[in-house]
Amino acid sequence: MRDIQILQDTLTNQCPTIHKKRLHSLLLATQSSLDGADLTLTKLGRSLDVRTTAKHAIKRVDRLLGNAQLHREKDEIYKWHANLIARANPCPVILVDWSDVREQLRYMTLRASIALDGRAVTLYEQAFEYAQYNSPKTHQRFLDKLDDILPLGATPIIVSDAGFRNTWFRQVEEKGWFWLGRVRGEVAIKLHRQDWQCNKVLYPKANAKPAYLGTCQLARRSPLACHAHLVKQASKGRKVQRHTRTSKKHTASRLFAKSANEPWLLVTNIPNDTLNAIQITRLYAKRMQIEEAFRDLKSPAYGLALRHNRTRCIKRLNILLLIALLAEVLMWWNGLIATKAKWQYDFQANTIKHR
Template sequence: VYQQRVSRLTHSLSVCVIAVDWSGYPSSEFSVLRASLLCDGRAIPLMSKVISSRYQNNSAVQNDFLDQMAAAIGKDKQVIIVTDAGFRSSWFHPLRSLGWDFVGRVRSSLYFQVAGDEEWQMARDIVSSTTVRYLGFGRLARNASRDCPGHVYTVHKRATGRKSSQHYPRTDRMYRKNARGPWLLFTSLMGYKPRGIVKTYSRRMQTEQNFRDEKSERYGLGLRASQSRGEKRISVLCLVAV
């Protein structure tokens, strides 16, 4: 069903910009791996896979998900995958093997090296400003099995000024801390202006809006109120929701 949906939604497109993300679904017991087509306004969900949360960020699950999506999209399109810092550096390797491009945020603890520099740097140590800066072509991760080439950009986004109601103080603090940190973006794209790279990554938030649309009891479909507890039942609800 999902492969038919992906094929129909992408068959007329020459370029597909797709955000891939994990989320608790509808609670922490299960997780969903979601691919959404980024467009004007809300993103359009393409594929979803609901599994036990203990398999979240599992490489085998992610690679199988990508293979299914690749079979549905075909080889005649440029595909750009957009991901946040929750994905490990090894995530980029299967994307390259599929011939796809990527734009991803690098987690603060990862090392990278710009071509021409002898030293490796940690993402958290980068000093950035509100002006997008191209650091150069480089490599991500010192581990040879995870080493990946790409272009490195950095920018520090201004705070939005939103005020939280502190329903989940510890979680809110964690997200605020991550949001305040500079963005270190890693991409395979060439020929793009720095602002274009940042704009492409910024659109990733559309998929977060989709998750809220489905889980919120007040503003969405209210999946949190569902009495279903089995993985298969949750998967069916996920399919109906999109």
């Protein structure tokens, strides 16, 4: 296809260290994924557009995923991609979150996505074993790599969910970057000229209008100076779509409902005179984009079906994530062209024109 050829020519020019044949095999696997193959070794191989047997095509993808040189060179593609989408914005909004990609073996991926209109586009992601999940050492490695691939002079705003705590915020701040997160659970907080109190004491004061609570100290044991904002999002009227029996047994429904019903206590190192409470709330609301992007990656019904992969090697998983990124880039480019030509209305199931 023409779009694959354009991408190959671009990467040949921008990433000259990657061998042309290795790059060609990588883009063949990307094309296989775009043609509908699940993001697994055998299905990518069986759908490969080559004049050979399925056995040899599968072996070709196997060699690609295990290629040690490509494992070292993949960051060059991430650098090119980051320069492409973040170069024009000196302060990009970057969404960071964890997600499991192998539910049985609990292999995890830590992803940084840049928030755009409607969907987050992956900037960089890396796979880890579950033992490395949410550890300060892993976070530091990831931030160092993210710092390396971002364009020079970029000062991003890192938006993360309630799973990231003070250690993470300090690591981001040491880079000279801005951070924004949510406080959940039971955390001690000390507002200006007030005593220490539990964060949940503030929840009854929340309403639909975002409020700036002032400067505060977060966590009694190792306090972090920051700015606090509080808002209670209006109910969106969503209903649980799980089967009644499944819903009763599945804890996820209750956890998601509790998270949605709690007010947002947002903390950040961005001064209030730079971004006010309304702007901070809108910024954090973009975080849902990365959850939608994870579905695009893992879902067999709505995405690339990475959930079906059975690899036990982190390095091979990283190459599958790279293939997913290149497929995402091509779909994004095609979407921009389609929107420019107003072709998107032909694919709608409704007649909405305002979005």
